[in-house]
Amino acid sequence: MFKIAKLEISKLFRSKHYLKLLIPLALFILISTVIHYFIMLEGTGDINLFSIIYMVFIENGPFFFPIIAAIFFTDVIVNEFKQKTINILFSSTFSREEIFIGKFLGTSVVLTIIFMGLLTISTIFASLVADIRSISIGFFALSYGETLTRILILAALTLLFLICVGSYVFLFGAITKNQVIPIVCLLLTILFNGIPFLTYDSKINTFIRKYSFVNGLYITEIFPTYEIPYIDVLMLTMIFLLHILIFIMVGMHVFKKRQV
Amino acid sequence: MDKLVVDDIVKVIKKKTILNHVDLRVESGQVLGIIGQNGAGKSTLLKIICGLTRPTSGDVTLNDISIISEPNLAMDKIGFLIENPSLYPYLTGRQQLNYCIELRSTPSKDYIDTIIKMLGIESFLDKKTGQYSSGMKQRLGIACAVIHNPSTIILDEPTNSLDITGIKEIREFIKYMRYEGKTVLLSSHMLTEVESVCDQIVIIDKGVIIDSSELDTINQHYENICEIILENSETLINFLGIQYEDSMFEINGDYIVLRVKEKNLSPTLKNILSNGFKLIGVQKEGRKLEEYYLRKVEKETNV
Numbered sequence: 001m002f003k004i005a006k007l008e009i010s011k012l013f014r015s016k017h018y019l020k021l022l023i024p025l026a027l028f029i030l031i032s033t034v035i036h037y038f039i040m041l042e043g044t045g046d047i048n049l050f051s052i053i054y055m056v057f058i059e060n061g062p063f064f065f066p067i068i069a070a071i072f073f074t075d076v077i078v079n080e081f082k083q084k085t086i087n088i089l090f091s092s093t094f095s096r097e098e099i100f101i102g103k104f105l106g107t108s109v110v111l112t113i114i115f116m117g118l119l120t121i122s123t124i125f126a127s128l129v130a131d132i133r134s135i136s137i138g139f140f141a142l143s144y145g146e147t148l149t150r151i152l153i154l155a156a157l158t159l160l161f162l163i164c165v166g167s168y169v170f171l172f173g174a175i176t177k178n179q180v181i182p183i184v185c186l187l188l189t190i191l192f193n194g195i196p197f198l199t200y201d202s203k204i205n206t207f208i209r210k211y212s213f214v215n216g217l218y219i220t221e222i223f224p225t226y227e228i229p230y231i232d233v234l235m236l237t238m239i240f241l242l243h244i245l246i247f248i249m250v251g252m253h254v255f256k257k258r259q260v
Numbered sequence: 261m262d263k264l265v266v267d268d269i270v271k272v273i274k275k276k277t278i279l280n281h282v283d284l285r286v287e288s289g290q291v292l293g294i295i296g297q298n299g300a301g302k303s304t305l306l307k308i309i310c311g312l313t314r315p316t317s318g319d320v321t322l323n324d325i326s327i328i329s330e331p332n333l334a335m336d337k338i339g340f341l342i343e344n345p346s347l348y349p350y351l352t353g354r355q356q357l358n359y360c361i362e363l364r365s366t367p368s369k370d371y372i373d374t375i376i377k378m379l380g381i382e383s384f385l386d387k388k389t390g391q392y393s394s395g396m397k398q399r400l401g402i403a404c405a406v407i408h409n410p411s412t413i414i415l416d417e418p419t420n421s422l423d424i425t426g427i428k429e430i431r432e433f434i435k436y437m438r439y440e441g442k443t444v445l446l447s448s449h450m451l452t453e454v455e456s457v458c459d460q461i462v463i464i465d466k467g468v469i470i471d472s473s474e475l476d477t478i479n480q481h482y483e484n485i486c487e488i489i490l491e492n493s494e495t496l497i498n499f500l501g502i503q504y505e506d507s508m509f510e511i512n513g514d515y516i517v518l519r520v521k522e523k524n525l526s527p528t529l530k531n532i533l534s535n536g537f538k539l540i541g542v543q544k545e546g547r548k549l550e551e552y553y554l555r556k557v558e559k560e561t562n563v
Contacts, residue, residue, distance in 0.1 A: 007362055015350040084346040088404070090312055091340060092363035095332045260312040 004094055004102025005109065012076070012110045021072045022114050028064050032056045033122040037129055049130035050137065050147045053123060054220065057154055062217040065158065066165045066186065069111060073166035074182045076107045077173035087260055100255040104170055104248060108163045115162065119155050123148070140226040153233055154223060160240040161216030167247035168213070174255045189214060213243040263288060264309070264412055264443060269318035271304055271467075278304045279315070280467040286445065288411070291438050293458035293475075294447040295553060301467040302447045303343065306416050309445065310340045322412060336365050339410035341418060345401020349390030353381060353400050356389055357407055364408035371409050378433050379403050380426075394421035402430065412443045419453055431457055455549045463556050470560045478552050484544055486525045488518040491538040499535060515540055 012018050036055045040047050080086040080103075089099050127144075135142040142150070165186065172182030209215065215236060222232045266284035270277070279301045286292050296302050307313040309320050311331030320327045327334045347356055357376075361367070376382050379399045384392065389400065398421050406413055418434075419427045434457045437444055448454050454461060455475065463471040490496060492514050500509050500518065509518040520528045525542070533539060 003362065007359065011348065011351075011359075014355070015348070083348070084344070085348055087312060087342065087346045088360060088363065090331070091310070091335055091338070091405075093332050093335050093365070094363065257314070259314060260307065 001094070001098040001102045001105070004089075004099055005105035008076070008103050008106025009109055012106065017075065018110055018114060020075060021068060021111065022118075024064075024068045025114060025118055028060045028068070029056055029118045029122050030125075032059055033126055037126070046134065047126075047130040049123075049126050049135050049144075050142060050150060052126040052130060053119075053151050054154070054223065056122065057158060058220045061158055061161075061220055063190065065162055066190065066216070067183070069162040069165050070169045070183050070186045071179075072111065073104075073107055074169045074173045074179045076103060077170055078177060078179040081177040081260075084260070086258075090260065096256045096258070097252045100170075100174070100252045101248065104167065104251075107170075108166060111162060111166065112159060115159050116155065119151075123151055137226055150223065150228060153228065154219065157219050157233060157236055157240075158216070160237060161213070161219060164213045164216060164240045164243050164247075167244045167251070171247045171251035171254065174251050174258065177258075190217065211239055213240060215239055263323060264445075265321045266305070266309060267319045267321070269305070269308055269315045269320065271301075271308065271313070272316045278467050279308070282318070282464075282467070282469055284462065284469065284472075286412075286443055288443055289438065289441045290460060291434060291444040291446060291458045293454035293461040294445065294464060295449070295451065295454055295461060295549075296464035297557070298449075300464045302464055303416055305464065306340070306342055306414055306445065306447055310338060310342060310414055311335070312342065336408065337411045338414065339405040339408065339412070340414035340416075341401045341405040342414070342416045344420070345397050345404070347389040347392075347397060347400060347404075350388060352388050353385040353392075353396075356400065357385070357403060360404040360407050367407065367409040372407065375403050375407060378429070378436060380429055395423060395426050398422055399426065399430075402433070406437070410442070412445070413437055414445045416447045417449070418446065419448065419450065427453070451549045451553065461549070463553060465557055465560050471556045473552075475549075479548055484522040484548055485519050486522050487543050488520065488525070488528065488532065489540040489542070490516045490518065490532065491540055492516050493537070496537050499537070503531070 033052055033056055036052045037047060040052070080089065090096070092099070094102070135144065135147045168189075169182035169186055172185050173179070176182065219236065222229045222236075264284075264286040266282055269279050269282040271279040282301075282305060294302050294305065304313065308315050309327065311320075311327045311334070314328060319329075322334045322337055325334045327338070348359070351359065357372075361372075376385070379402055381396070381399050381403055384396055389397065392400065398418070402415070402418060405415070415434075419430050422430060431453065434444055434446065438457075438459075444457075446454065446458060458475055460472065460474050461478070462469055492511060496516060497511065500516065504518065508520065509516055518528070518532075522544070529539070529542070
């Protein structure tokens with residue numbers, strides 16, 4: 001399984017396939033950081049480190065990040081079927097379950113490297129331009145260390161959410177061997193979550209809002225308080241991990257029965 | 261020694277029976293040719309044997325290991341090229357070969373060198389496969405199929421998109437594989453190719469194996485046809501009209517082609533040359549297998 005993951009990582013970098021993730025993410029993360037720097041500069045003139053990075057997540061987290069991640073993950077699985085290179089993997093001594101998990105792991109590692117790399121660059125840039133002596137949330141002052149911890153938790157949660165989205169579209173990719181359908185499914189899931197009747201306070205709606213992986217669309221909502229909401233963070237982490245596990249288990253089962 | 265057993269395979273796709281109770285037993289070191297019309301079920305059968313497609317019922321075992329339920333356990337012993345070679349266009353040929361090795365067991369360096377040399381791929385191994393011609397892809401595809409030194413090799417139309425030299429080299433390669441004691445299953449619509457390398461043939465028609473014979477047995481019952489090519493002239497046409505049946509010769513512009521059985525070649529040539537007609541050439545048609553195949557399929561259709 002780890003060997004397949006290693007081979008997948010090497011394939012993703014050799015094929016320059018990672019650029020499909022790197023370029024749009026770089027555009028959304030880095031450009032968004034720079035834009036907010038200028039907006040703050042034009043406004044009050046106070047450059048708040050936490051606010052700059054926080055705005056990047058608020059703007060991109062609920063839509064662009066999941067869509068980019070979905071395109072990247074589906075590309076990896078569907079292309080193997082399209083180019084019929086899946087035959088090479090099926091002729092290996094690895095079981096189909098190992099192949100499926102290995103590919104998913106490899107893709108997740110590449111996503112992690114690129115996502116965290118870009119955020120690090122953004123944070124370094126923001127740290128250089130911001131006044132790190134006056135970081136605050138509302139009237140509460142934050143130390144540089146506290147700010148970095150918040151950014152790290154926010155980034156880690158978002159990354160876990162994106163990997164969860166990846167497992168969701170990986171599953172649909174394995175079922176349909178088609179790149180469009182999984183992305184449409186994801187879009188429908190996002191839209192379904194945003195349509196008005198779900199905002200009514202019914203038991204089902206509350207349950208979906210609380211326990212489904214689409215909770216990842218609202219990660220930023222739990223952060224604008226002075227105290228870091230560790231319980232909420234833990235809860236979200238568990239929800240994402242559980243969903244990843246379910247999607248991967250079902251995906252493995254589907255992949256095992258896949259015919260060429 | 262590895263024994264491949266196909267046991268009562270049935271494959272139904274959308275209520276259409278593609279394979280109907282197919283049984284096959286291939287002994288180690290044998291080269292088996294699978295022939296049949298387009299849509300007869302050859303590729304489906306090979307895909308099932310490779311574990312790429314699951315049958316509706318039945319099993320395929322290699323040394324008593326089920327390829328259907330435990331494909332990964334058998335894959336170290338099987339190498340296959342089904343339809344067109346699947347290659348990653350962004351990898352070089354060498355990287356592609358290494359990738360195939362990483363996915364299976366590592367063969368000896370000598371073996372790898374032999375394969376590279378025999379398939380004539382060394383000169384373009386460092387080019388990206390996306391820049392390969394279809395012939396180059398086919399050669400590399402075969403190399404990838406056998407690079408882990410499997411005991412059973414399955415090749416579906418291996419000479420597709422190859423030129424004459426390439427076809428000859430692949431034939432030599434298959435013969436070398438047999439010499440090495442490997443079992444080869446070969447599907448091809450080129451009967452001359454099957455005839456030149458196979459020990460046994462299986463004819464598949466409408467998803468059913470209608471015949472399985474040793475090629476030696478077929479050779480004993482059928483004779484090759486030879487073509488005598490002669491310069492066209494009025495006197496020759498009259499001469500042939502008297503001496504031979506009309507169906508045996510054909511007028512093609514400047515020349516006439518006379519078809520005779522191989523055993524009659526010598527007296528026929530003597531007869532023609534002694535009458536002063538001009539000979540252009542003689543060629544062997546090698547139609548034993550074709551004749552045998554057509555008779556079998558025709559018989560099956562009539563039944």
